[in-house]
Amino acid sequence: MDAKTQATYEVRARILKALAHPSRLFMVDVLSRGERCVCELTELVGADMSTVSKHLSVLKAAGILADEKRGMQVYYSLKVPCVMGFFDCVSEVLTSRTVDRDGKAPVCQRR
Amino acid sequence: MDAKTQATYEVRARILKALAHPSRLFMVDVLSRGERCVCELTELVGADMSTVSKHLSVLKAAGILADEKRGMQVYYSLKVPCVMGFFDCVSEVLTSRTVDRDGKAPVCQRR
DNA sequence: ACATCAGTTGGCGAAATGGCCAATTAGTTG
DNA sequence: CAACTAATTGGCCATTTCGCCAACTGATGT
Numbered sequence: 001m002d003a004k005t006q007a008t009y010e011v012r013a014r015i016l017k018a019l020a021h022p023s024r025l026f027m028v029d030v031l032s033r034g035e036r037c038v039c040e041l042t043e044l045v046g047a048d049m050s051t052v053s054k055h056l057s058v059l060k061a062a063g064i065l066a067d068e069k070r071g072m073q074v075y076y077s078l079k080v081p082c083v084m085g086f087f088d089c090v091s092e093v094l095t096s097r098t099v100d101r102d103g104k105a106p107v108c109q110r111r
Numbered sequence: 112m113d114a115k116t117q118a119t120y121e122v123r124a125r126i127l128k129a130l131a132h133p134s135r136l137f138m139v140d141v142l143s144r145g146e147r148c149v150c151e152l153t154e155l156v157g158a159d160m161s162t163v164s165k166h167l168s169v170l171k172a173a174g175i176l177a178d179e180k181r182g183m184q185v186y187y188s189l190k191v192p193c194v195m196g197f198f199d200c201v202s203e204v205l206t207s208r209t210v211d212r213d214g215k216a217p218v219c220q221r222r
Numbered sequence: 223a224c225a226t227c228a229g230t231t232g233g234c235g236a237a238a239t240g241g242c243c244a245a246t247t248a249g250t251t252g
Numbered sequence: 253c254a255a256c257t258a259a260t261t262g263g264c265c266a267t268t269t270c271g272c273c274a275a276c277t278g279a280t281g282t
Contacts, residue, residue, distance in 0.1 A: 001137060001157050009133040009140075012201045016136070020127035021240085022120035026112060029120075038259060046112050051241050053260055063204050072249050072258050082200040089193040090123045093174050096190055132270090149229060162271050164230055183228055183279055223282100230277075239268070246261075252254085 018062030019086065023047065024055050027076075028064065032084050037073035129173030130197065134158065135166050138187075139175065143195050148184035 001009075019025060023045050030036060030044060038056065042049045056076055059065040066079045112120075130136060134156050141147060141155060149167065153160045167187055170176040177190045 001134075001155065005137070006133060009137045011205065012198065013131050013133045013136050015201050015204055016127055016131035016197070020124050020131045022117060022124045023112075023240095025120045025124050025127070026116070039257090042259095044112065048242055049259070050243080050261080053258095054240085057260080069249090069259090074259060080200070080204045082203050085200055086127070086197060087123065089191070089196055090126050092193050093126050093191045094122065096174065150227090153228095159272055160229070161231080161273080164228095165270085168230080180229090180279095185229065225282080226280080228277100228279085230275105232275080233273090235271100237268100237270080240266085242264090244261105244263085247259080249256105249258080251256080 015062050015064070018058050018064060019083070021055065021058075023052070024059055027052075027055065028059065028078060028083055029087070031065065031076060031078040032081075035075045035077040037075050039073065041076070126173050126175070129169050129175060130194070132166065132169075134163070135170055138163075138166065139170065139189060139194055140198070142176065142187060142189040143192075146186045146188040148186050150184065152187070 019028065026045060027036075027041055030041065036044075038049065038053055041056070042052045045052055056065060056067070060067055060076075064078070064080055064083060065076050067074050067076050069075075130139065137156060138152055141152065147155075149160065149164055152167070153163045156163055167176060167178070171178055171187070175189070175191055175194060176187050178185050178187050180186075
């Protein structure tokens with residue numbers, strides 16, 4: 001794998017990595033239904049606000065969320081609508097895994 | 112976040128986590144164009160075979176890949192065609208991030 | 223049986239991640 | 253200005269991840 005190819009996959013992996021945490025995934029799901037301030041998300045997640053804030057900064061750094069300060073609150077919103085499509089695919093992975101009892105699961109066709 | 116919700120997002124995050132590594136992402140991309148044995152992937156990735164083997168077992172455990180031993184080689188294949196759809200979405204995230212100069216990036220509509 | 227090649231597994235050290243607490247910044251209100 | 257709330261940041265520690273090496277398993281060939 002040459003340096004350029006390596007760099008391409010590193011960038012992509014960084015975005016997936018940002019999504020690959022239960023709390024972050026949950027917050028993305030919540031935000032897909034509308035913006036929320038940190039204190040709301042903190043209550044929904046049920047963790048320390050500092051923890052939630054760090055999770056949000058990870059998602060923001062990955063370009064998935066946008067933040068806007070209004071008054072005393074900071075509101076986060078989902079920048080990329082298609083992110084929710086991930087979940088459908090993830091569910092498909094789950095289904096194919098449970099169906100795969102006899103090793104005859106469908107194999108990916110060439111794209 | 113109640114226990115059931117927590118469990119749901121943990122399962123989903125585990126799958127994203129499996130994909131969230133440059134080498135693993137690269138291998139999934141390669142496998143989307145057809146099956147490959149470990150030795151071929153090892154050469155393509157350019158790492159130790161033990162490292163590649165462990166990466167493959169992570170993807171297999173997540174239900175993303177299937178493996179089949181034929182003779183001396185073990186062939187891995189992509190079980191979930193839709194996984195490649197991830198990449199299109201990821202690219203969209205990348206685009207929206209670079210476009211976002213004036214803080215006017217498109218915000219996700221409710222689903 | 224022995225050597226060889228493909229692959230997996232265990233172990234080790236280095237680095238990254240996650241979560242809480244404490245300290246700090248920044249609006250808001252009295 | 254002082255008190256309060258929202259949010260971020262730094263620090264610390266436990267856990268996980270990553271990648272190489274070495275050892276082991278299994279099929280193939282001589």
